[in-house]
Amino acid sequence: MTDLDHEWTPRAAQELPAQRTAGPALEALGVAGTTPATGVVDLALERRDEATGALLRRVVVTDLADDSPTRRLRQAQIAARDQLLRSNPEWPGPRVADGGVVPSNEVAAWLYDDSPALQEWRGRLVPSARALFPLQRPHASHLPTGTPIDDKARGFFTDSLDAVGIRTRAAVLRDVIARTSARWTAQGRTERSTWVSLACGGALPVLDSLSALHPHELSLVLVDIDPVALDFAHRLAVEEGVPERDVVRLERDLVRTVVVRDDLVEELGAGTAAVVDALGIFEYFSDAACVRMLRNARRLVADGGVLVVANMLSDRPELHWNKRGIGWPLLRERSTEQLLGLVDEAGIDTARTTVTIPQDGVYAVVSVDC
Numbered sequence: 422m423t424d425l426d427h428e429w430t431p432r433a434a435q436e437l438p439a440q441r442t443a444g445p446a447l448e449a450l451g452v453a454g455t456t457p458a459t460g461v462v463d464l465a466l467e468r469r470d471e472a473t474g475a476l477l478r479r480v481v482v483t484d485l486a487d488d489s490p491t492r493r494l495r496q497a498q499i500a501a502r503d504q505l506l507r508s509n510p511e512w513p514g515p516r517v518a519d520g521g522v523v524p525s526n527e528v529a530a531w532l533y534d535d536s537p538a539l540q541e542w543r544g545r546l547v548p549s550a551r552a553l554f555p556l557q558r559p560h561a562s563h564l565p566t567g568t569p570i571d572d573k574a575r576g577f578f579t580d581s582l583d584a585v586g587i588r589t590r591a592a593v594l595r596d597v598i599a600r601t602s603a604r605w606t607a608q609g610r611t612e613r614s615t616w617v618s619l620a621c622g623g624a625l626p627v628l629d630s631l632s633a634l635h636p637h638e639l640s641l642v643l644v645d646i647d648p649v650a651l652d653f654a655h656r657l658a659v660e661e662g663v664p665e666r667d668v669v670r671l672e673r674d675l676v677r678t679v680v681v682r683d684d685l686v687e688e689l690g691a692g693t694a695a696v697v698d699a700l701g702i703f704e705y706f707s708d709a710a711c712v713r714m715l716r717n718a719r720r721l722v723a724d725g726g727v728l729v730v731a732n733m734l735s736d737r738p739e740l741h742w743n744k745r746g747i748g749w750p751l752l753r754e755r756s757t758e759q760l761l762g763l764v765d766e767a768g769i770d771t772a773r774t775t776v777t778i779p780q781d782g783v784y785a786v787v788s789v790d791c
């Protein structure tokens with residue numbers, strides 16, 4: 422163990438479930454054969470940042486919550502409770518003890534009481550990647566643990582800003598991939614290539630983006646520390662029609678293989694990937710770790726390829742709700758300026774960088790045309 426290991430190993434990774442058993446078949450989760458839950462991206466505002474040359478985009482993404490009759494009321498209820506938490510900074514967030522949720526404040530009690538699915542979700546799935554699954558597919562009938570999703574849980578998985586943000590960041594990834602694919606088509610590029618997904622989790626955003634690549638074909642290299650997430654991602658990929666030979670699973674600790682050392686670049690080869698994405702991992706890394714990861718992720722990308730990362734925004738709405746209502750642990754939020762600073766420190770040209778923020782304002786998606 423080096424000092425770097427101590428500084429950079431995210432506790433969330435250490436806390437990941439250790440079991441290697443497969444969860445229920447996807448059909449049992451009630452999602453087999455259903456369409457992606459993410460939407461159409463429309464440009465609201467685009468401008469160049471004078472200081473960095475980066476392209477800053479605000480977009481509007483259609484989302485399944487748009488059609489939810491409960492969305493306005495539930496979002497107002499959550500916004501009011503976020504305000505209540507803001508006014509009571511001494512209230513502790515919910516705790517997990519013996520797999521059960523101890524709400525610890527009235528807002529968390531409002532969320533978790535009377536919903537076995539929400540308690541199971543917070544107690545057994547957060548912060549693993551499989552906790553994102555019901556947000557990405559709120560119409561699923563069951564959680565990845567097999568527990569039925571009750572109406573109260575489904576309402577939060579559909580309507581809450583945190584859930585909307587998870588879906589809109591995936592839609593932005595898909596939009597970036599579609600633009601990249603269009604550029605390749607214009608350049609007459611036809612070669613088959615590789616998409617490396619770092620901290621892939623269940624890889625639903627990746628799988629939902631694959632069709633945007635048409636006619637370009639990519640095989641997938643899925644990298645995560647969590648073997649359960651990798652199994653889940655692999656089964657989803659195969660069930661969504663990706664040929665088994667096109668999916669490689671790599672159980673790797675990114676701290677050791679991308680941040681502290683350069684092992685993953687040596688293993689996969691510099692410049693071998695047309696697409697590298699890393700969504701949902703910067704929140705667990707220090708600035709120094711993000712810079713090292715950006716540098717090595719960039720080294721993986723071939724000329725003409727694209728690198729995509731994301732980070733929860735520090736000025737996002739309902740941060741208190743996220744931290745002490747839901748109680749999602751250990752996240753580091755960042756501003757657009759901070760993210761561009763990390764890109765610059767990694768030696769990446771910020772003028773080739775785009776920061777895209779959907780209307781919910783929860784995440785920034787940072788893409789680099791390499």
Ligand SMILES: C[S@@+](CC[C@H](N)C(=O)[O-])C[C@H]1O[C@@H](n2cnc3c(N)ncnc32)[C@H](O)[C@@H]1O
Pocket residue numbers: 431433434437549550553619620621622623624625626644645646647650673674675676699700701702705
């Ligand atoms: C929030 S999930 C994001 C999953 C996916 N990219 C998405 O957006 O749906 C974060 C993922 O990072 C993985 N992770 C956390 N620490 C890691 C590490 N040190 N090495 C590799 N993966 C890690 C977790 O196992 C989890 O699957």
